[in-house]
Amino acid sequence: MKMKQFILYIALSVILGAMVFFGVKAYKQAILYEEVTTELVSYQDAGQQASLRLEQLAKSLFGDLYDDELKMKLDKVREKQEAAMVKAQEYTFYFMCLLLVVLLSFFIVSLRTFTLFGSLSAMMTLLLGLITPILMVTIHKEVEYLGDIVLSFESKGVIGSIVKLWESGDVVVATVILLFSVIVPVLKVSSLLIVSIFMESRFAHGIITFFKMIGKWSMVDVFVVAVFLVYLTANKGDVSRAEVEMGLYFFLAYVIVSMFVSLSADKMLSSNKSVY
Template sequence: MKKSIKIILYSVLSVILGCMVFFGVKAYDQAILYEKATTELVSYQDAGQQASLQLEKFAKSLLGDLYEDEQKINLDKIREKQTKAMLQAQENTIYFMVLLGVILILSLLGSLRTFTLFGSLSATVTLILGLITPILMVTIHKEVEYLGDIVLSFESKGVIGSIVKLYESGDIIVAIVILLFSVLVPGLKVLSLLFVSIFMESKFAHSIIKFFKMIGKWSMVDVFVVAVFLVYLTANKGDVSRAEVEVGLYFFLAYVIVSMFVSLSADKMLSANKSIY
């Protein structure tokens, strides 16, 4: 590839990567806003608040339009904020995924090294977002006579936060397994991909081929662990009324897919240049 074309391609890919990070951060912010709005909404559904709500409904039935239902007004505002945050989180996640696909496709126009470099950078960003963004929202509620729908328990779970909580609650083995296969191994994998793409010519890069292939063998373990993770979190609650998947899960799954393709690219790249040394 000519140097001028390579510079242009790298510049375009860098700009797209920056835009991808921008939409990723916005998706994260909106996901957190959705989590906060849902938490605020749930706070109105405990037994005390529902009792108060029933009294207000009774007062309104007696006074009619003379009674202003402030709680209902607040709930409507929170629901509007919640819906808006959810839609924007999903919208920004879609933009992120589209740009991620564009980076991978454009990288194919360059060399294996180009694909490995920008693929590993994209995988790193995607992994970070997958780890810090909420992936599951679990709500347990029950219909109580005279009070209505009462929320007994609510949690919005991300990978990092859940690891900490599992550890603190005494589920140390589960916490360690998730930490190992959902944080440490994926992090080590993307760092090794990034390293070999930058220092491809160095002898040290070729000396870690065996280690790199060993890490590659765990490509599907992170998917398996997240699947087990989700089942564990829902089953651990026993009576789950609702389990809602959040955008963080899509980031993590996107990382797994991208890292698999980049792993293949890096392996071919190193094998093609092995004869030099």
């Protein structure tokens, strides 16, 4: 029995290691996609669009005698952008598959083991959700003769947006998002992790009370992120496009995992009356 438990611990540890690997890869590709998209958008201002139209005119007049350098450069940037997005999605998919395996381990490991590894997975997923871009907002306008001109572009993540809101004077909004999208989730997952480690210790008594209090706020973070997305996409101009990025999927995955781990921890504590 101990050997089986040891093997399960090793297997779950390897899975967590693989999740770290794919999570970091997904994050890097998401950042690359953000950077390449920013570069691509820089070619869509009025000046660049005018140059592109002139090159297209020269190409139509001189044919193969004229090299359309700007268009070729844009094509390469678009290829790089598409490749970064495909890789980000691929690594995120692998991460989510491993996360699902951790959730399914509930049926073959003890409640304490599941709470421990589930908490670690939830913490990892939460961190990725906080630092990875979650939304790209592009405002553009169709201008006669020039075509599609980008007026504003911004890629937003939770942490970066909190900082920007704070700096722009939206202290109340920044504080609410910081509290319910960062501090409360981190405290909630940390309490689950501590309970799973110190379940048989007197130290766990206070943590249990805190865990129950935090549990009352289990869905507030979801609500705040939903309001957060609406707030970010609300603009005095016309939002032509709002593109969801990988960070939102990580954050939503954290919400789901933390709910399962919370149920597991509650069941674990209920079966160990001596802890109270």
